[in-house]
Amino acid sequence: MTSLLQRLSAERNRRFVGRGWELELFLDAIASRELPFHILHVFGPGGVGKTTLMQQFLRFCEQSKISTIYVEGRNIEAAPESFVSTLRSLMGLNESDSLLDVLAQKQERNVILIDTYEAITQLDEWLREVFLPHLSVNTLIVIAGRNPPSSGWCSDPGWQALMHTLPLRNLTPEESQIYLTTRDIPTTQHQAILNFTHGHPLALSLVAEVFAQGKEISFQAEPAPNVVKTLLERFIKEVPTPAHRMALEACAVIRLTTEAALDQILTVHQNSLAISAHYLGEIVDVYDLFEWLRGLSFIESGQLGLFPHDLAREVLIADLRWRNSEFYNELHHRARQYYTKRLGQTQGQEKHRVLLDYIFLHRDNSAIRSCFTWGEQSSLLTDSLRETDKTALLGMVAQYEGEESAKIADHWLKRQPQNVIVFRDLHSKPAGFAIMVALHTATVEDLSADPGALASWQYLQTHAPLRPSEGATIFRFWMARDTYQAVSPTQSLIFTNFVQYFQNTPGLAYTFLPCAQADSWTAMLNYFDLTRVSETDFTVGGKHYGVYGHDWRIVSPAAWKEILARKEVTTVEESGDNTPVGEPLLVLSQPEFVEAVQNALRNFSCPDALQNNPLIHSRSLHEALSSLVKEQVATKANVNENPLDTLGKRVNALQNLVKQAAEYLQSSPRDEKLYRAVYRTYLNPAPTQEQAAELLDLPFSTYRRHLKAGMTRVADILWQREIS
Incomplete structure (x- = not known):
């Protein structure tokens, strides 16, 4: 090799993998007697490999001795005179030479490569209507950018016939493994890297660079912040306002983003975590946020809503969890509330979709991610x-x-x-x-x-x-x-x-x-x-x-x-706790349950005896205590005290549960007499049952009948609550 440029070219070619179909399409085009198309529009998210592919196109043209011009959009001003000046310079023309005349008169095959087209989109109409139509019929123009062709190209029947669109996606798992092998990445790391990168070329390159620098990095847990930051910067050059950033993060957390979902999730609640009202005030409304998301190159539009490119989602979530875990948790909480509400409002296919949206909130956990396909599934x-x-x-x-x-x-x-x-x-x-x-x-x-x-x-x-x-x-x-x-x-x-x-x-x-x-x-x-x-x-x-x-x-x-x-917001290592709040529950048969209720009534005023009552571990008691916890959180009262923490609090809850069931008897004139017998015997007991009968002005046999019936009704009320 005689120059560093040749060495660079050789290394780039050695590390280039995949894109076999795209290369074959290009090679067939430049080798054909008559070009099958004159515009090849390559598009895809940032870092997906558009520039690398364009360099391969350039290399093939050089090998075939085809005249080629390579224009890097980010290096020129988005103005016709700047574009023309750049081409004149690249072609070595004199000031007196007419660029359009030279290009129009070319008899041999000619290729113009325009990279990073999104940087000069202001030239789109001028190129389409003024510049390109004057080129030679032997000219192939390759445009590479983040966005698909604008409506001007697609609505013109002439350009429709002369243009071929080429969406660029991630490398396949096989191609990704070949690349990792060429970069000397240990095979034991390949699957974890593929799970993180999804075959995204830039991500693969960054990961390989981390290994080349001899740094330890684990892809079983959160990706290293430096890798995430680099990827994030490549995806998002700038975000207009904090509201736009929150909209983008919400879009990453949920499966499909609609305007209604975005409105619900970004609504400012009085008790929300660290979200200032001016972020989402009159400056930007949800419609504008949704339209902004829709225009991002790594956000795709499906039949049912918007969703980010896989790697963009991974990067956004990893960055948010690393930078502001509280807001990450808050977004999950809001999304869960929204889907819970929607589940109660929908039926049939729509309900299935909402339920999949609900399950998607668990996707960050690797135990779940690999066991579902998260597409729209609209064809089923x-x-x-x-x-x-x-x-x-x-x-x-x-x-x-x-x-x-x-x-x-x-x-x-x-x-x-x-x-x-x-x-x-x-x-x-x-x-x-x-x-x-x-x-x-x-x-x-x-x-x-x-x-x-x-x-x-x-x-x-x-x-x-x-x-x-x-x-x-x-x-x-x-x-x-x-x-x-x-x-x-x-x-x-x-x-x-x-x-x-x-x-x-x-x-x-x-x-x-x-x-x-x-x-x-x-x-x-x-x-x-x-x-x-x-x-x-x-x-x-x-x-x-x-x-x-x-x-x-x-x-x-x-x-x-x-x-x-x-x-929802834990990693796979953290999510092994499947126990509900409190101790394991008991499943009692109806006779066992009735016996436990009768025991609780007899020992209503004896907390020590109630500690051993099976109802302490019943579903009814657990749900009553769980409701109390929610009330405490909602009112921010005693938030540091969990009523499940001590046995004494559970005994108090059992007493309240039995008391509520007994007091329910008062709602029926037929049962009110039964309540009085229970009340005077257990809830506010007389010294003896004989005295209780006297206080109720009842014959002892009638009192005993009322008491027995009252205990049965209390047990029945609690049983229905337990099994319902």
Whole structure:
């Protein structure tokens, strides 16, 4: 090599990977007798590799001895005279030479490369209408910028025929690994780096540079601030106001950004954390913020809203968590409130989408991120079973689980067709399905026909018997037509429907979820508080299925949502705590519960005795205390005191719970006499029962009858609260 320039060129070429299709397109164009197009418009987010690709185009032109001009947009003024002057200089023309005449008269192939086009967008109309039409028919113009062609190009039928658009995306996982190998990155680090960079070329380059400098960096936790800062600066050159920055950060936190969502999440609340009202005052309204987001090169517009480029989202979130974790938590809190409200207002497909938005708030945790696809999934329709679906559904089961399982699926399709959901593609064909078997309504004959359902039912009988009005479900079959139980849009929608089922099924006490590859789902299902119930594992047709379960009497849907809310803003290492606030709950049968209520009444005035009452660990008490915690937080009263911290406070809560149930009897004239007997015997007791009867002016036998009936009614009120 005779010069440093050659050495630089050689190193750049050695480290260049991928883009095979793009290079082939360019090479075919410049080698053709007649150009297939005259404008090649390359666009993509900052750092995706546009300049590197343009340099490869330049290199190929030089190798083919094709006359080439390379214009770097950031180095010139966005004015026609500056553009013309730059080209004259690059071509070595004299002042007396006419640039347009020279370019128009070129008989041989000629290429003009214009890089960083977003820096000179003011020239867009002039180039399109004035300059480019005068060039030789042998000229290929390659434009590279962050944004797709403007409407002027797309609406002109002439330019439509002469232009080819080339969106540039991230490198594939295979190409990314090749690049990391050329940079001597340890293979043990490849997957973690790919998880962080998503194949974004600039990110890969920065990570490689960190390793080249001999620095330690972990991609299992938060990315190093210096890498994040560099990436962030490349994505966002400047943000107009603090309100714009908050809008951008909100867009990164939620799955799809609509104007309505942005308005809700950025609304200034009286108790919000460190958000000054002037940020979102009269200066910028939400419409302007949304339109600004829409115009950013790394923000994409889908059918249902805006969403950032994957790496842009990663960088924004990592930077926000590192810089202002309190506001990161606040954004999650507001988004969760918004989606909770929307879930109560929507039905059908819209409800599914909102639920996926809700689940997306957990995406920062790696246990969740890899187990869902987060796209819009607008092509999938959730529907009920049709008679014409059965052949396709049974064919899926036979393909993936065998003929014996297909016979079992056929049995449940006939016995519980109302519990089948089908996911349809654009042609209304089944793309996947799920069968949710209600165990409590199945007959003995039903259960004996299915080893999976039978194993779950036997577990319930032995370890968690159902109480009156309670039910249990096994999500017996679930699969996608093309990918079975692997991560896919259909699988993600199936899991979303499962969550909706948890929330909307009255009296649901227990759910079971069998998985063909049980171990691969452990992290995600444990995160969602489904634990492995190995006793219910089963084998059908030589295939083994591991089963996960959840007792909704121990952790109710409300408590479950609280657990997940705490996990939203934690890393995978921090999110192992699945226990609800307080100690584990007890699931009591109705006779056990009634006995515990009677014991609580008899020992109402004896706190020491109440400490051992099973109701101390009941769901009713837990939810009452959880409500008290929320009230304290809302009113900022005793925020440093948790009523669950001491047993004494739990005893006080139990006394209040029993007292409230007894006082409820006063709302009915028929039951008021029962309340008086309970009141004089336990709540404000007379020295003896005989004296209580005298105070009530009742015969002792009548008093005893009223007392017994009153205790029964109090127990019934509390029982209904416990199981509802």
